Amino acid sequence: MPSGKPRPPGQLIGEVTHFFSRIQVIVVKMGKGRLAVGDKIRIQGKSTDFTQTVRSLQIESVDVRSARAGELIGLKVEREARVGDKVYKLV
Structure with a gap:
């Protein structure tokens, strides 16, 4: 029986600190976890x-294959994101 609580969109791994629209x-x-090229992510905010x-x-x-907690990473996105948006790794 469903509990009525929304399911989390994945494992929270970080937060957007900058967006370069151009x-x-x-x-x-x-913030935690590990992210690698090929992983699926969800970016969610207001x-x-x-x-x-x-x-x-x-x-x-510098191009890297993966990143871990504590690192600041640059990530090319397909759509607009905003400072403060959460980044989830989908499992």
Whole structure:
């Protein structure tokens, strides 16, 4: 029997700290967990809600295959995101 509580959209891994609209890149402060190229993510906020596959990650303008808690990462996005939006890893 459903509990009536909404299911979390995935594992919360970070929060958007910057959005560069011209190049469609967000900066994410990784709060916990690990994120790798090929993972599916959901970006959700007050007026944001979309999913996509991670196609590239950068740390300090250098391409990397994965990132972990505590790191600031650059991530190309397919749609607009906003500062404060949450980033979830879909499992």
